[in-house]
Amino acid sequence: MTAKPTMIEFRDVQKYYGDYHALRGINASIRAGEFFSLLGPSGCGKTTLLRTIAGFEDISSGAVLIDGKDAAQIPANKRPTNMVFQSYAIFPHLTVEENVGFGLRRAGLDKAEMGRRVGDALAMVGLTGFGKRAAHALSGGQRQRVALARALILKPKVLLLDEPLSALDKKMRELMQVELIKLQRHVGITFILVTHDQEEALVMSDRIAVMFEGQIAQLDDPETLYRRPKTRQVADFIGTMNFLPATVLSDTPDGCEVEVAGLGRCRIAADQAPPGGNGQDTVVGFRPETLTILYDGQAAPERETPGKVEEVVYYGDMTYYDVKLDGVSAAVRLSMRNVPGRPVLDIGTRARVAWSPDALVLFR
Amino acid sequence: MRGGWFKVYTLVYLVFLFAPIILLPMFAFNDATVIAFPLSGFSTKWFAALADDPPLHDAVRNSLIIAVTTSILSTTLAVFAARASTRYRFPGKAGLMGLIMLPLVLPEIIVAVSLLAVLLGLGVNLSILTVILGHVLICTPFCIAILSSAFQSLDRSLEEAAYDLGETSFSTFRLIILPLVMPGIISSLLISFTISLDEFIIAFFLAGTQATLPVYIFSQFRFPQAVPVIMALGTILVCLSIVLLCIAEFFRRRGLARSGAKDTGGFL
Numbered sequence: 001m002t003a004k005p006t007m008i009e010f011r012d013v014q015k016y017y018g019d020y021h022a023l024r025g026i027n028a029s030i031r032a033g034e035f036f037s038l039l040g041p042s043g044c045g046k047t048t049l050l051r052t053i054a055g056f057e058d059i060s061s062g063a064v065l066i067d068g069k070d071a072a073q074i075p076a077n078k079r080p081t082n083m084v085f086q087s088y089a090i091f092p093h094l095t096v097e098e099n100v101g102f103g104l105r106r107a108g109l110d111k112a113e114m115g116r117r118v119g120d121a122l123a124m125v126g127l128t129g130f131g132k133r134a135a136h137a138l139s140g141g142q143r144q145r146v147a148l149a150r151a152l153i154l155k156p157k158v159l160l161l162d163e164p165l166s167a168l169d170k171k172m173r174e175l176m177q178v179e180l181i182k183l184q185r186h187v188g189i190t191f192i193l194v195t196h197d198q199e200e201a202l203v204m205s206d207r208i209a210v211m212f213e214g215q216i217a218q219l220d221d222p223e224t225l226y227r228r229p230k231t232r233q234v235a236d237f238i239g240t241m242n243f244l245p246a247t248v249l250s251d252t253p254d255g256c257e258v259e260v261a262g263l264g265r266c267r268i269a270a271d272q273a274p275p276g277g278n279g280q281d282t283v284v285g286f287r288p289e290t291l292t293i294l295y296d297g298q299a300a301p302e303r304e305t306p307g308k309v310e311e312v313v314y315y316g317d318m319t320y321y322d323v324k325l326d327g328v329s330a331a332v333r334l335s336m337r338n339v340p341g342r343p344v345l346d347i348g349t350r351a352r353v354a355w356s357p358d359a360l361v362l363f364r
Numbered sequence: 365m366r367g368g369w370f371k372v373y374t375l376v377y378l379v380f381l382f383a384p385i386i387l388l389p390m391f392a393f394n395d396a397t398v399i400a401f402p403l404s405g406f407s408t409k410w411f412a413a414l415a416d417d418p419p420l421h422d423a424v425r426n427s428l429i430i431a432v433t434t435s436i437l438s439t440t441l442a443v444f445a446a447r448a449s450t451r452y453r454f455p456g457k458a459g460l461m462g463l464i465m466l467p468l469v470l471p472e473i474i475v476a477v478s479l480l481a482v483l484l485g486l487g488v489n490l491s492i493l494t495v496i497l498g499h500v501l502i503c504t505p506f507c508i509a510i511l512s513s514a515f516q517s518l519d520r521s522l523e524e525a526a527y528d529l530g531e532t533s534f535s536t537f538r539l540i541i542l543p544l545v546m547p548g549i550i551s552s553l554l555i556s557f558t559i560s561l562d563e564f565i566i567a568f569f570l571a572g573t574q575a576t577l578p579v580y581i582f583s584q585f586r587f588p589q590a591v592p593v594i595m596a597l598g599t600i601l602v603c604l605s606i607v608l609l610c611i612a613e614f615f616r617r618r619g620l621a622r623s624g625a626k627d628t629g630g631f632l
Contacts, residue, residue, distance in 0.1 A: 056528075076527055076528060077528065077531060077532065081528075083528050085521040085525060086521070089521040091522060093543050103529035105531075154530070
């Protein structure tokens with residue numbers, strides 16, 4: 001599992017559109033066989049970065065290496081990469097078969113071999129029997145599959161996916177997420193996905209690069225990204241995060257002693273508190289699911305703080321509560337699994353909130 | 365009766381628009397030289413007279429040569445211009461495209477007079493070639509308007525996808541772009557052909573001794589006995605226009621069906 005070779009390497013990649021600085025020094029490497037995501041809000045440069053791999057976008061300085069070779073020397077139509085476009089870019093005047101087999105035109109295959117490979121590709125994406133259909137007569141999900149089959153038929157080293165699921169409805173999207181993961185495991189090649197949907201990135205990726213304003217803010221596996229975001233911006237973008245103002249009382253190599261508004265004094269381990277000395281103006285973040293409302297007779301496993309329920313949002317399996325902790329002006333959000341025999345609380349109820357210092361992350 | 369007057373207005377409008385055209389075949393098959401009611405009897409002699417009129421044949425030949433050449437030239441030029449204006453960004457593009465499209469609103473008489481002055485100044489002999497020159501000038505903006513919308517509706521990622529799958533930019537143009545804008549190209553050819561075929565002012569100024577069909581028709585109206593023959597000719601032309609229009613519409617609809625796009629109304 002460890003030490004997989006590098007497939008894509010970005011070395012200080014810069015990109016300007018006139019005065020606009022679209023990519024600001026990207027350094028990253030993507031391993032062979034990895035499902036990698038570029039995640040960020042629109043305009044953060046994630047699509048531009050993907051297009052530099054495909055060869056549709058020149059870079060202003062730096063280098064992009066594909067399997068160890070400088071990509072600048074390879075024109076887009078010769079690169080060992082293929083792309084699934086956001087609009088799918090299915091050729092509307094061709095049949096499904098002709099679309100999927102398009103990339104094989106130059107391979108000089110005979111008719112039987114061509115038909116066999118197109119058939120295999122269609123089978124791989126679950127479209128066996130659709131070969132003769134007109135491309136424009138397909139549904140969104142089917143177009144998506146044709147685009148996948150067409151891109152994979154050339155057996156590229158890297159498959160580039162530019163927001164491939166954004167045009168699908170929620171159900172279809174969730175279905176395709178699972179199918180894409182399975183497909184990636186099956187073919188074993190590197191997938192690079194561009195998305196603005198943090199949930200999609202968390203579900204599908206081995207590793208995620210979160211981008212803001214042309215820079216990579218954090219590159220980690222989904223769990224690390226979710227539990228230990230490095231900056232407040234990343235924490236805010238991925239999932240829901242509560243923030244409370246805090247003061248660092250002492251900063252030692254094995255953690256920080258912190259006074260958090262509402263929660264009081266506690267200790268945060270070093271890997272969740274970047275060093276930076278003592279001081280005010282810091283913020284502590286924690287996820288909604290790390291808080292629990294204690295019912296009568298329940299004792300807090302670690303710490304507890306009293307508060308008042310301000311808002312209740314019922315989701316069936318879950319209930320979200322906004323609770324105003326005593327001594328804090330803004331409410332924090334917490335999520336609770338609904339269990340039979342435990343009624344949903346009313347607005348205005350006094351409640352005890354249990355929390356753990358292990359769940360806190362300090363942002364400087 | 366709400367909208368009653370609107371119905372009357374619509375009816376009057378349509379009668380005014382189409383009645384003269386309906387009169388055309390009526391008198392073309394009428395057995396009298398004078399264009400007046402009542403009709404005297406059925407006859408096809410005016411059509412027969414058409415076959416026996418060498419100057420008319422010359423005019424038809426001239427017009428066809430001019431119209432075919434004009435439609436091919438102006439469509440070719442328009443393909444380049446439409447592609448450039450929809451795909452690339454370059455300084456002064458808006459101004460340049462505006463100037464190219466200007467002949468759409470420029471009075472033809474001005475185009476005709478200024479072209480005549482320049483050609484005579486250069487010592488060029490007036491002929492079919494000079495008419496083609498003038499017609500290309502006025503047809504190209506129409507072709508660009510038609511083709512721009514064809515190129516505009518082309519998803520840029522289609523080209524990128526073909527390139528990504530190993531094609532060159534030339535083969536991408538041939539395999540993807542050209543087939544997808546083909547309905548637009550056919551429309552452009554038919555429209556410019558029609559415009560050139562019935563254009564009068566420029567042809568009248570620049571044709572010299574080689575009269576085109578409209579110029580010939582106009583000259584014939586001086587002779588009363590020629591009028592029923594012109595009616596017969598007009599009838600044939602109306603039928604031809606309808607056929608052309610149907611062909612253009614057929615290709616447009618087929619193009620839409622092939623690309624699965626929604627029909628947003630004809631190009632006319």
